[in-house]
Amino acid sequence: MTKLTERIHNLDQEIRRLEQLYSREEGSVQLLAVSKRHSSDKIRLAAGAGLQNFGENYLQEALEKIEMLSELSLQWHFIGPIQSNKTRGIAENFQWVHSVDREKIGKRLNEQRPDSLPPLNVCVQVNLSQETSKSGVDLAETAALCQSLETYPRLRLRGIMAIPEPLTEFSQQRACFQQLSELFHSLQADHPHMDTLSMGMSSDFEAAIAEGATMIRLGTAIFGPRD
Ligand SMILES: *Cc1c(COP(=O)(O)O)cnc(C)c1O
Numbered sequence: 001m002t003k004l005t006e007r008i009h010n011l012d013q014e015i016r017r018l019e020q021l022y023s024r025e026e027g028s029v030q031l032l033a034v035s036k037r038h039s040s041d042k043i044r045l046a047a048g049a050g051l052q053n054f055g056e057n058y059l060q061e062a063l064e065k066i067e068m069l070s071e072l073s074l075q076w077h078f079i080g081p082i083q084s085n086k087t088r089g090i091a092e093n094f095q096w097v098h099s100v101d102r103e104k105i106g107k108r109l110n111e112q113r114p115d116s117l118p119p120l121n122v123c124v125q126v127n128l129s130q131e132t133s134k135s136g137v138d139l140a141e142t143a144a145l146c147q148s149l150e151t152y153p154r155l156r157l158r159g160i161m162a163i164p165e166p167l168t169e170f171s172q173q174r175a176c177f178q179q180l181s182e183l184f185h186s187l188q189a190d191h192p193h194m195d196t197l198s199m200g201m202s203s204d205f206e207a208a209i210a211e212g213a214t215m216i217r218l219g220t221a222i223f224g225p226r227d
Contacts, residue, residue: 004042007222008049015209015216022210029209032077032198034219036061037226040068046222047072055079055098055217059086066093079161079217081135088112091154096121098161098198098217101137103148110152119156122149123198126162128179136162139183146187159196159214160184166203173207181212 015029034055035043043054043065056062057080066076077096082105090097091112100106100122113120124145127136137145142160149157160183164176177199184197200208200216208216219226 002045004045004223005049008046008051011218011221012050018206018209024209024212028214030215032079032215032217033222034079034201034217035065035223036080036219038219038223040065042223043069043074044072047074051222053077053096055219057081059089063089063093084108091120092117094120096123096158098123099125099135100149101125101127101135101145103145106145106149106152106155110154113154115154119154121158121196122155123159123161123196124149124157126160126180126183128162128164128176139179142183143187143190146191150191157191157194159194159198160187161198163201164199164204170207173204174211177204177208177211177213184212 015031016026019026019029030053031051032053032055033046033051036057053075055077062076075095076093077098078090078094079098082090082099084104087105087108091109092114097109097120109120124142125136126142127138146157149155162180167173167176180199181197188194196215197213198215198217200213202218202221205216205218
């Protein structure tokens, strides 16, 4: 086994162990492999080890990989900040977008999603007040954005995503993810088909699983440090 294959195998086991530990249903936590700044060769290896979902932040870099790996039928998730002039490339080439944080972006993705493809799966990126990142809609405006995204036939609203500030204390990490989990459940009352809580990265995924994440986004833990 190569090192990468071994890491993926170990992570799979770790995720199943954490599901049990925190009384999560077996298989309820999906692994999204964040492959930004890693080569298509590494992605090919990871796909060979069973991974199917890959996350990318930069459109140009992603399009090259999507093209090179097209025969593998992978699921591509756009997880980076979205500028208006990037929406067409995203709408035409990705299966998922995790980082919709304003009405205008949703409107453009809906208009530009080709009819030949199924609706684009979208998550609203939420900015908790203590976040350092400027991306994401304010907590108070999340419900309104979700309502408006629901009106677009070429989009399928799947849930919410967040990137909390880096915290080292496990209990602080959990407190932060708990807020997101509460928000997710309150949104589900109006959007019962919402099924995706995208939270947790390499340094905090245990806390995210403990608080109900359904998709964790791991880069470093899978591929090692980025250049
Ligand atoms: C880079 C990135 C990740 C993965 O980060 P790691 O710490 O390498 O696991 C997850 N989510 C988003 C939105 C990212 O930009």
